[in-house]
Amino acid sequence: MAAARRNRTLAAAAVGLSLLAIPLASAPSTAAAASKYGCSSWKSADGRTGHAKCTSMPSHYKAQVVVRCVDYRGKEATVEGPWVGNGKTSSRLCSESPNVGVLWQYHTYKYW
Numbered sequence: 001m002a003a004a005r006r007n008r009t010l011a012a013a014a015v016g017l018s019l020l021a022i023p024l025a026s027a028p029s030t031a032a033a034a035s036k037y038g039c040s041s042w043k044s045a046d047g048r049t050g051h052a053k054c055t056s057m058p059s060h061y062k063a064q065v066v067v068r069c070v071d072y073r074g075k076e077a078t079v080e081g082p083w084v085g086n087g088k089t090s091s092r093l094c095s096e097s098p099n100v101g102v103l104w105q106y107h108t109y110k111y112w
């Protein structure tokens with residue numbers, strides 16, 4: 001009797017764990033999504049502006065650059081560029097000050 005109850009408990013736990021794993025396994029990675037929509041992000045040669053562009057998005061999607069900026073004191077801030085359509089570049093300057101630059105940047109997109 002105890003063995004049967006233990007087996008049912010183990011079976012239920014196994015089913016529960018397998019159900020939890022399904023969404024994790026099916027979620028696309030950022031790299032896969034970037035490849036799927038032809039997205040890339042980069043910073044300007046002077047290091048003060050972040051850019052992002054997607055070239056293979058469906059027409060009802062928009063892309064945006066998200067930029068993390070840092071000043072000479074180490075203070076950080078996040079700024080966002082405009083939402084743009086396929087093949088257009090979203091850009092955002094960190095600051096007019098030459099003492100502020102891009103720490104990192106990435107692209108994001110959404111159904112519009």
